[in-house]
Amino acid sequence: EPQPAKSAASPAAVTPEAAPHKNDAPQPSVCERVVAAYDANSFLVNVVAVIGLAYAAPGVGLALAPAITASRVAVGVIFLLTGLGLRTRELAKALANVRFNAFVQFFNLGLVPLAAWAISRGLRASNALDRDLANGVFISGALPMTVNMVIVLTKSSNGDEAAAVFNSAFGNCLGIFVTPAWVLALLGETASFSIADFSVRIAQRVLGPLAVGQFVQYRLPSIAGWAKKHKKPLKKLQETLLVFIVYTAFCSVARERRRKDGTARQGPAKIVVMVLVQGGFLLAAMAAAWLALGALFPRDPELRVMGLFGCTHKTVAMGIPLIDAIFSDESKSRVGLFLLPLLVYHPAQLIVGSALTSRLAAWVDAQRAALGVASGDSKLPPDDEAAALECASSSGGSRHQRDADHQEEQPQHQPPDDEAAATGQPPPPV
Numbered sequence: 001e002p003q004p005a006k007s008a009a010s011p012a013a014v015t016p017e018a019a020p021h022k023n024d025a026p027q028p029s030v031c032e033r034v035v036a037a038y039d040a041n042s043f044l045v046n047v048v049a050v051i052g053l054a055y056a057a058p059g060v061g062l063a064l065a066p067a068i069t070a071s072r073v074a075v076g077v078i079f080l081l082t083g084l085g086l087r088t089r090e091l092a093k094a095l096a097n098v099r100f101n102a103f104v105q106f107f108n109l110g111l112v113p114l115a116a117w118a119i120s121r122g123l124r125a126s127n128a129l130d131r132d133l134a135n136g137v138f139i140s141g142a143l144p145m146t147v148n149m150v151i152v153l154t155k156s157s158n159g160d161e162a163a164a165v166f167n168s169a170f171g172n173c174l175g176i177f178v179t180p181a182w183v184l185a186l187l188g189e190t191a192s193f194s195i196a197d198f199s200v201r202i203a204q205r206v207l208g209p210l211a212v213g214q215f216v217q218y219r220l221p222s223i224a225g226w227a228k229k230h231k232k233p234l235k236k237l238q239e240t241l242l243v244f245i246v247y248t249a250f251c252s253v254a255r256e257r258r259r260k261d262g263t264a265r266q267g268p269a270k271i272v273v274m275v276l277v278q279g280g281f282l283l284a285a286m287a288a289a290w291l292a293l294g295a296l297f298p299r300d301p302e303l304r305v306m307g308l309f310g311c312t313h314k315t316v317a318m319g320i321p322l323i324d325a326i327f328s329d330e331s332k333s334r335v336g337l338f339l340l341p342l343l344v345y346h347p348a349q350l351i352v353g354s355a356l357t358s359r360l361a362a363w364v365d366a367q368r369a370a371l372g373v374a375s376g377d378s379k380l381p382p383d384d385e386a387a388a389l390e391c392a393s394s395s396g397g398s399r400h401q402r403d404a405d406h407q408e409e410q411p412q413h414q415p416p417d418d419e420a421a422a423t424g425q426p427p428p429p430v
Contacts, residue, residue, distance in 0.1 A: 043316075044347055046243045054250035054336075058258070061251030070248040074241040075321040076209045081238050082318065083213020084227050086169060097163065100303050103296060104167045107311040108145050109178045112285055116141025117186055119281060128273050132337035135187055137277060140342040142182040143319040144175025146349075150309045153353040157360035159305030167310045172318055176206055180326050205325040242320050246339060249324065253336035271340075278344045282352065285312040301367035305360050309353060316346040 028036070038045055054061055064070075116138045124134040147168040154164035180202055217224045227234060289311035293304040319342050327335055 043239055043243070046239075047246050047343060050243055050247035051250050054247055055254045058251040058254035061248045062255060064248065066248035066251070070245045071324055072205065074245050075205045075325050078238055078241050078317075078321045079206050079209040080213045081227075081234055082172075083210040083215075084217050084224065085231075086172070086210075086214070086217075097303070100163065100297060100300075100307070101167055101170070103292075104163075104307050104310045105171055105174060107289060107292070107307075108171060108313075109142075109174060112312065113138070113142040113182050115285070116281065119277065123273070123277065129270055129277075130337075132334045133270060133274050133340065136338040136341040137274065137281075138186065139179075139183060139323060139338050140278070140314055140319070140345050141281070142179045143314045143322070143342070144171040144179065145310050145313045146315045146317070146346075147172060148317075149350060149353065150306075150313055153309050153357060154306045156357040157305045157309075158302065158364040159309075159360070160300075160302040161306075163303060163306045164310065167306070171310070172315065175315070175318065176202075176210065176322070179322060183326055201325055206322065238317065242317065245320050245324050246336070246343070249336035249339055251336075252333040256333040274341055275344050278341055279348050282312060282345060282348050286352070299371060301364045301371075305364055308360075313349050313353075314342065314345055316342060319346075 120129070120134040120138040123129040123137065124131060129137070145168055150168045151161065151164045153159075155161050216227075286308060290304070290308050293307045293311075297303050297307070320339060323338055323342075324335055327338070
């Protein structure tokens with residue numbers, strides 16, 4: 001009896017030769033996995049390594065003249081590269097939503113610093129943290145948001161990319177002035193600097209190199225084109241300079257610890273308290289931002305998602321050189337402890353943000369369906385998408401964010417093949 005013809009969609013119609021073999025690709029070796037893990041988290045690994053090296057042999061780092069090599073050369077080069085990559089002319093494209101942008105900046109650079117200040121004073125008064133660690137909690141809260149991480153996590157969560165590009169770039173521009181102003185206003189009596197010296201340092205180490213970078217970007221297209229072509233090596237250079245600043249700062253901390261024979265020690269219990277405080281503060285800030293954004297923008301799920309990251313994230317790429325530039329050479333022995341809360345907060349926000357992206361993306365899709373909004377209405381226009389990605393990759397940041405970039409490249413809501421077959425519809429294109 002003749003057999004019925006098999007449908008082209010039938011799995012049996014696929015010959016063994018045509019069937020894909022997922023196991024054909026060789027599995028990476030243990031060494032390759034270790035190298036890949038290091039490459040994805042190189043900044044964090046290097047920071048931990050140089051802190052240990054600084055405590056083991058602080059004299060090595062201090063022999064490198066950190067007052068010149070770290071505080072002037074490294075900081076200047078970092079802000080020069082920042083100015084070279086910061087696309088300030090693109091900021092005008094996203095100025096339409098003034099209400100939302102103003103709220104994000106006010107929350108990130110206004111409410112969060114005030115809350116961090118109140119918490120740090122309470123910890124200091126209760127002797128839960130020593131003075132420098134408590135001040136570090138406040139300083140980390142006074143910094144602007146990240147660029148790379150905010151854009152990548154917003155995109156992965158189906159948030160408003162245009163708002164992310166604008167607010168991250170604009171927030172970093174504001175932070176150059178707002179963060180030093182917060183530190184001067186609330187730590188002026190204990191930070192060992194005068195207003196005149198402080199202004200000169202900010203102009204020489206931050207504003208000057210930043211202005212040169214902007215001039216090169218818009219007036220010297222040949223050099224700007226070379227920098228664009230070599231973005232990856234320049235980003236690696238920026239990361240290396242950040243690690244070097246951290247190293248020299250902790251060399252000064254270790255030297256003071258040995259000099260004072262214990263009075264400068266930060267016991268393990270207080271370090272643990274600081275880690276718990278930073279993690280709890282991040283979660284509390286995200287919860288407060290989410291509720292406030294829901295009350296103010298109930299019909300804008302994409303903006304709400306972007307605001308969740310933009311209101312609470314803090315930059316390490318600009319934060320480390322900015323903190324180093326703010327304080328005078330006499331205060332360098334304390335800069336390492338000022339940086340420590342930031343070095344805890346920064347990876348914590350990446351871990352929490354990456355864990356939330358798939359759920360937030362599903363929530364945005366559900367809200368769009370409920371509101372009758374077509375998917376993708378809040379995305380960047382095609383012509384601007386490349387500029388957004390370029391802004392994210394050229395504005396500094398650490399390489400351990402590549403995990404989030406990899407997640408971004410994966411489809412977040414592609415239905416399984418069996419579900420597509422049941423509905424008779426082909427799976428959506430990736």
